[in-house]
Amino acid sequence: MLDLVALVLVVVGVGVLFSPKRAYAFPLLGVGLLLLVLSHSFVVVPAGHVGVVFNILRGVQPAPFGEGVHFVVPGLQQVILYDARVKEVTLSAPHEGERRADTSIRARSKEGLEIGVDVTVQYRILKERAAKLHQEVGPNYLETLIVPQVRSKVRDAVGQYNAAELISTQRTALETSVIQGLEETLLQYHIELVSVLLREIRIPETVAKVIEEKQTAEQQVQIEINRRKQAEIAAQRRVIEAQGERDAAILRAEGEAKAIELRGRALKAAPEVVQLTFAEKLAPGVQTVFVPSTGNFLLDLRGLQGGGQGR
Structure with a gap:
């Protein structure tokens, strides 16, 4: 906006310079040029970004600009903005109906079979080391550094396992191996690895059928x-x-x-218990009495009663 105002003042000043009111031309030109210089003297670093300052006399300054408004010397200092938020890159094969290039990774398993891998890598630059990143890699660090390293580390990790292991028991181990190799390499170039997500692992259909059987x-x-x-x-x-x-x-x-x-x-x-038990077992109609004696005999009351009546 300030650039537009300055440009208008400069154009008006030039026009007045060739008119009878040329006395107003130089003030207009002066104000326009001053606004133009001021408009290039302030740089706004957006949220989540960092500004690397390049001085044409001293080169890249080690301390980058943080978020906010910063003063620079026009013509002497230049600010290059870097996005320091979490970003991601996906290398995958196109799904059905998609019209885009196949960026998936092709690798060889331990037994030499071709394996297709779709992967998503999340990363972010280290703000305090953005100046070093600019010096050593530059703004195109995604194409020149991250993508080639991801492809290389995935191929190296896939070659350590058999095809059957990759789609069953060793998927997590494969992911861990890729993370360990990629994390160390990216950190050397001032980039922090956030995560590696193996989206899909594809093996030849004939091998998949054998494994399934x-x-x-x-x-x-x-x-x-x-x-x-x-x-x-x-x-x-x-x-x-x-x-x-x-x-x-x-x-x-x-x-x-x-x-x-x-x-x-x-x-x-106690033999008497036998007699007691025997008596308990007799029917109620039996008229018999037990007469205790040394001989242990039984008396028949019916016989005694019949003999009494005969007398």
């Missing part, structure tokens, strides 16, 4: 093993139950034998 066979074997284990557990349960029933029967038999033994001892010690 192998996994299906392994699952069937595992199912059969589980069934056998369940049958063994059920058999063991039945054995334990039978042993429990046997032990219980033995204990009952032992208890009954002990009771008989104790009862025999009691009868032997």
Whole structure:
């Protein structure tokens, strides 16, 4: 806006210079040129950015500008803005319907199979070291540094594993390997690695089919093993139950034998108990009395009653 005002004043001053009112031309030109100089004397660094200052006499200044308004000497100092926020780059194959170039990474597995990898890398420059980045790499650090390094580290990591491992057990290990290699390299060039996301790993269809069939066979074997284990557990349960029933029967038999033994001892010690037990077992209609004597005999009341009546 200030540039536009200065330009208008300069144009008007030039026009007045060739008119009868040329006395106003020089003040207008002076104010216009002054505004033009002032408009180039202040630089605004937006939020999330950093300004690297290049001095034509001294080169790149080590301390970059932070966010806000800064004064520079027009014609002597130049400010190059760098975005210091988290940024990302994605290298992937186009999906169905997309019209763009295939930027995915092609690598070879440990056994030599071609593997396709889609990856997203998140990064950001280190603000305090932006001047070094500008000196050593420049503003095009994404194309000249990050993308080639990502491709190289992914290829190196993929070559450490078999194809079957990459799509099953070693996916996380592959990601960790890429992070470790890339993090160290980028830090040397004043860039912080935020994360590496393996979006997709593709192997040849024929290999994928073989791996799928192998996994299906392994699952069937595992199912059969589980069934056998369940049958063994059920058999063991039945054995334990039978042993429990046997032990219980033995204990009952032992208890009954002990009771008989104790009862025999009691009868032997007191024979009268036999008579009492016998009397308790008689039917209520039997008219019989027990007369205790040394001979232990029984009297028939019916016979006695019949003999009395005959007299």
